[in-house]
Amino acid sequence: MAELVYRPVIGLAQGMFKALDLRFDIQGAEHIPQRGGAVLVSNHIGYLDFVFCGLAARPAKRLVRFMAKDSVFRHKVSGPLMRAMKHIPVDRSAGVDAYRHALSALRSGEIIGVFPEATISTSFTLKGFKSGAARLAQEAGVPLVPMALWGTQRLWTKGRKRDLGRNHIPVAIRVGEPLTAAADESADTLTGRVRSRVQELLEAAQRAYPVRTEGPEDSWWIPAHLGGTAPAAAEAGGRL
Template sequence: MADLVYPPVIAFAKTLFRVLNMRITIEGAEHVPTTGGAVIACNHVSYLDFIFCGLGARQSRRLVRFMAKESIFRHRIGGPLMRGMHHIPVDRDAGLASYKAALAALKEGEVVGVFPEATISQSFTVKDMKSGAARLAAATGTPLVPMVLWGTQRFWTKGRPRNLTQRGVPVTIIAGEPLHPGRRDSQDAVSAELRARMSAMLDRAQREYPQNPKGPDDAWWLPAHLGGTAPEPEIYEPEAK
């Protein structure tokens, strides 16, 4: 498919990264295949995660087609950009259409990006996940690549004011070894393995992060189990039914 919008958007984003002196570390980019379909399953801590998840695939020269809320496609500015980049709208009341669109994209050799937690994790740990990413990979025989982001929540996350101009913030992007689910595999088992891998990757990214909060008032962006003041997951994020 023709991509007239995606490349200039990427160029603009990279310019902003340089202006903000953003310290971006990408690890495991070789796990994103350079050709053919693939599903990237990424954790979700920020409204900007799609930008950095997509950046994690650029070393393989791939453009990621993200599954995103249908409401974004109705925004007067975001909508044309989302459609121009061939992202996939998700209507939670009519999810079959978006699932079929993602299947078609994978069969055409595209990389599809999924946030299987379905919403931002305010605890900054990996929440219970939907099985859609595993189902898509299994149905199309494509690799399922786990990816985690850390640091993006410091710019713009749920329940906090935006701060898009702070400089020198480190951002960590880690891609892990792909899973290769088959049609006969248990989707719940694959999703559980995916979550376990993502949780381990995220914990390492958090522990190796090169900056610490400046003080108690800045500890909001760290999870509680690492001494931060983010909400405890078991209290604020009950298990999905």
């Protein structure tokens, strides 16, 4: 079936990136499978993260179907777009339907995008991962592709005004090699393994990131353990 909405939206997003003069540093995009199902797993630090995760899949010419909270689908603007792009609504109080929808999509060869922290990390450190992504991959017999984003929180994140000016903000994206479940590996063990890999990718992105700050107020997006003024994980409700 033709993608009557998704591809034009990608074009609009790429036009926005160019207008904002974002400075992309993408490494590992070759690890996105060119065919077949996969679960893409990323950290979550900003409202536009799904856009940037999807960008990393473009060299492989893949479209990612993201699992997102159902309130996004009820919004008068984002709702019709999300449904037309075949993303998957998740009702956190009853996630069985979303799980079955994602499983069916994986078995039909789609890539499903998941943010296993379930919500934005306002400390910009990695929170605990829920096991749903691992269970999906195991049941569908597909790999998990770990990914880390850095810099996206500077554009639009929880508790901050959007900064969509032409500020040349760098955005780092790191994609790791696909992981598959070992024989008899539990979902919890696989989840821990994936989280560790995302943490490694995140740290690599942070090390390579061109940090430019002009004082404490300008370092709000840098985690406390890296010398910034973002709230510590415990203060932000994070779980290590």
